[in-house]
Amino acid sequence: MGVFLFSYCEIYAAACLSTARLTAVTTEPERSHDEEGARVGNGAAGVLRGKRAWIISDGKAGHEIQMLGIAEALGVDAEIKPITAPGNLYKLTAPYGPPPVGARFGAPGSSFAPPWPAIAFATGRLTTPYIRALKRRAGMQTFTVILLDPKTGQRSADLFWVPEHDTRRGANVVTTLTSAHRYAPERIAQLRAKMPASIAALPTPRVAVLIGGPNGDYRYGPDETARLARALEALARSGAGLMITASRRTPPDLLDAVDKATETGQRFFWRGEGPNPYPDFLASADAFVVTADSVNMVGEAAATGRPIHVFHPAGGSSKFDRFHAALSEKGITRPLDDGRGLESWNYEPLDSAHIIAREIERRYAARLKMIPGLCQDGGCE
Structure with a gap:
């Protein structure tokens, strides 16, 4: 999948990345590749607006852009959480195993300490051990999302996103034709x-x-x-x-x-x-x-x-x-045909971040309905 990660924003990271903390905006979808958009019912739209989100980042701007695009479509308060600089052994074993010891995952004062966010995103195999650890510790309080296929089991996250041209499928996998971005x-x-x-x-x-x-x-x-x-x-x-x-x-x-x-x-x-x-x-x-x-x-x-x-x-x-x-x-x-020149045509603009966000909202709303009181007592911030 690595060759699919080159985007202009990855190439010119300084010009495209925003600050590490932002309050995002909202923006409708498709749960299958045959649909224009999935219908959001039971008041799911906006259910995560204003809640805290972690963007677990390996430092690749192309990865961050995709996660931030979805965060903006959800309207969450997103914070970029850089992972600890990985050593050679960690690079070899990721996406499997725990986060590196130096990350002090879950320890007071560390970058990855409670209170847990309502939702967290990870992209790339180096971030996968972090979101798996978060899922184990936070349980149902945090809805976990992995973008792109880290080649781990379905239980690694609550939801996976992969592009349609990838082959991963499953009950907790959503696909779109194009990747998420920040151009709503x-x-x-x-x-x-x-x-x-x-x-x-x-x-x-x-x-x-x-x-x-x-x-x-x-x-x-x-x-x-x-x-x-x-x-x-x-x-x-x-x-x-x-x-x-x-x-x-x-x-x-x-x-x-x-x-x-x-x-x-x-x-x-x-x-x-x-x-x-x-x-x-x-x-x-x-x-x-x-x-x-x-x-x-x-x-x-x-x-x-x-x-x-x-x-x-x-x-x-x-x-x-x-x-x-x-x-x-x-x-x-x-x-592109060097002999024919430009042609003109129209199509419905693609907004994959919006599609993915609506599916996250639908699943998150179902979780809240299934577990009354989940977000009380300081949970699901």
Whole structure:
């Protein structure tokens, strides 16, 4: 699953991460991949609003972004809880076994001491021992959620989330097509309404070009570099306004080729200097060009409901293939064609954080109904 964790916010963590403590906002879903959204009954909506949440973090910004996106959709008061720097033995044994001794899990004065939160999230195998320990100690007081598949048993958490292209399934597993993120419809609308002058000055259609790079599954050789450069050169000649950004995975030769191919067009080419314009690129775009190697960047673009043209470099994998096939079948993405140019189409924006949050609320409300008095006497804060 590691190759699926690259997103722009993971690459530029400082620009995307918020403070360690925040009060989130709320935002509806699907419990199965065939439904538009799961209906929340019995007053479940907002049942966790204002309650405390732990974001158990391994320090990877891409992991934190997913957890914070759901926390914001729930309206909880979330606190990031960094894990103790793992030693070699812990790295070898995780996700199994206990948290490291140095974490002093549950001890007074430690980062992981009572009072226990109403809900806790973990993502990645290094955080899994922590949330398993929390589940044992807090019992039913804390609703535990693991994002992505740590390859542990179903009892490791109350709820698992995995993307649809993953294979894990079960009674306590919820799936969505794209990953959770922090681009709720309200935020996108607010950003678009406050479009920076440097972006507003670009001609329309404004096209956000989100470039990743090689990973364990995709390769960018000379042929792929030339193919992407030709497509972007055609866009630049068409008069579209280009908003271009790359990642730390982008090879210098690919970046140079993109620079040269688009230099005659009207563009905003961000090279990592100054404030990160990625949120504004996302909200202001009339269309997207995204490389297939980043599931998260494709998913963030899909939150806008605007056309996504996907560039496929060499390689791929069965998981990536399932992901991109599902998006194409739902009319969300089309392949980038350097001869056809931009196409226009619409689809319902994807809001996976909202879907996951509503399922958490439904299950949490059922727990409260099943155990009267659970949140009395200081529990479920």
